Amino acid sequence: MNNIGKVWELPAPKEDEEFEWRSVVRVGRLIPFGYKQDSEDKDILRPIPEELELLEEAKKYLKQYSYRDVSAWLSEQSGRYISHVGLMKRVKIERKRKREAAAQRHLAEKYKAALEKAKKLEEERLGGKDLKCCTNNTVGKLL
Numbered sequence: 001m002n003n004i005g006k007v008w009e010l011p012a013p014k015e016d017e018e019f020e021w022r023s024v025v026r027v028g029r030l031i032p033f034g035y036k037q038d039s040e041d042k043d044i045l046r047p048i049p050e051e052l053e054l055l056e057e058a059k060k061y062l063k064q065y066s067y068r069d070v071s072a073w074l075s076e077q078s079g080r081y082i083s084h085v086g087l088m089k090r091v092k093i094e095r096k097r098k099r100e101a102a103a104q105r106h107l108a109e110k111y112k113a114a115l116e117k118a119k120k121l122e123e124e125r126l127g128g129k130d131l132k133c134c135t136n137n138t139v140g141k142l143l
Contacts, residue, residue, distance in 0.1 A: 021047035033074075033082045033090065051078050059091060 024035065026043050034052040035045040058074045065073075067084040075081045082090075 021049050021052050023047065033078075033080065033086065051080060054078050055090075058087070062091065 021034075023038070024045050024047075026037070026045050031037055031045060034048055034055050036048055038044040038046050054074055054077050058070050061070045061073065067088045071082050071084040071087040074087065
């Protein structure tokens with residue numbers, strides 16, 4: 001197979017999508033980029049929509065530019081500093097969580113199908129042995 005000379009184009013991201021940013025529980029000592037500490041509860045982090053939208057845009061730029069360049073652009077645009085290492089960790093964690101969520105959804109579908117098959121087999125009772133108890137009056141199924 002010869003792929004030389006072919007041009008691969010990525011589909012353009014949908015621009016009309018709107019996100020509802022949600023508050024999160026604080027689990028570490030650092031406040032992540034795009035969030036601020038709630039004034040009433042120290043354990044709740046409130047979203048900063050402008051920063052989170054810039055972060056989403058910055059992820060698109062990572063396909064063409066380095067983490068250093070994108071983090072410098074993001075810091076300049078938002079007015080809040082984020083290092084290239086911080087950006088790399090944030091993107092890496094989000095990708096990992098997305099992969100794990102997809103794997104969990106896949107397993108849930110697989111287990112649901114297996115459960116339905118198991119119920120069907122129990123109803124039909126294909127195969128398996130039925131054991132009788134020792135007394136003649138009582139016959140019980142152990143399986």
